[in-house]
Amino acid sequence: MDVVVGRVAKAHGITGELAVDVRTDSPELRFARGSALVAKLRDGTSRTLTVAAARNHSGRLLVRFEEVLTRDVAETLRGTLLFAGTEDLPPTGDPDEFYDHQLAGLRAELADGTVVGTVQDVVHGPGGELLVLRREGGGEALVPFVRQIVPTVDVTGGRVVLDPPEGLLDAH
Template identity: 50%
Template sequence: MELVVARIGRAHGIKGEVTVEVRTDEPEVRLAPGAVLATDPPGTGPLTIETGRVHSGRLLLRFSGVADRSAAEALRNTLLIAEVDPQETPEDPEEYYDHQLIDLDVVTRDGTEVGRITEISHLPYQDLLVVARPGGGEVLIPFVHEIVPEIDLAEQRAVIDPPPGLLEEPPGVDGADGADGAEDGRR
């Protein structure tokens, strides 16, 4: 199974280093020196990580064969893809890989259908489950134990205990309440 583990950003310096936007919970494993990663678009890879370091809170990587700023800049916006065994699981039983969560049915504790997980959004302070609603639209669910107390991979479902208001449609979604600013003259 292939997983996107990072996106290459700007070139850093003149010796071929690039910044990367990390998209994996295990950068020390997936983005370690010696790792060989496929790319999207495919014509730019595979790329082998030569060195990695953190500078000012950003991960910088240098790839074999990328020796200068011009070559590094040519890789900008390239996605880095790791080959992962689909049976592989994190060491901590309370952690999950994104591919294990995608397509799980989401239900409340009382069995009410909420939708299906389509994406995991990794934010700096917490992860969010992006859940497609059966009637259209989506809801963002904080992926914390208090709200998502149970993940059942065998049953292919996530059980949630949503706080009040989490599953309600925000005001103005249908435009019926004047939330577009038309009533008070704002546009």
């Protein structure tokens, strides 16, 4: 399975370096020299890029890929999503911490076993994380990913248990 680890924001400089918005907790692993990433371009095409170098700069990661040698080529990659495989991710080391890809696809149910939907995604916002649920009857619901509302995450059992406050799951 592949997960998004970054998005190309823009070209940087004249040698093909790219400013990347990081979307991983382990950029030192994902953007290590020699790492192969799958780049999905805005036009829908994909290609493999190999990290030649990476460094931090003004809140972004500046990455040079072996296949991108000029600013002109770098400009064509603006908006590209960068993917990496999940098989080499280290364990989180915290039983209450999960990778987004572990949550996607889990069945969302209430404490009594009533299925309310499926976790589609995790949105990371300034106020915290939200689970995006595809509702059983159609539509979506956003659920704050906090222990009070999501007391149980059972990855091996394929489910999250919700204890939503009144009205949270009501259709809008």
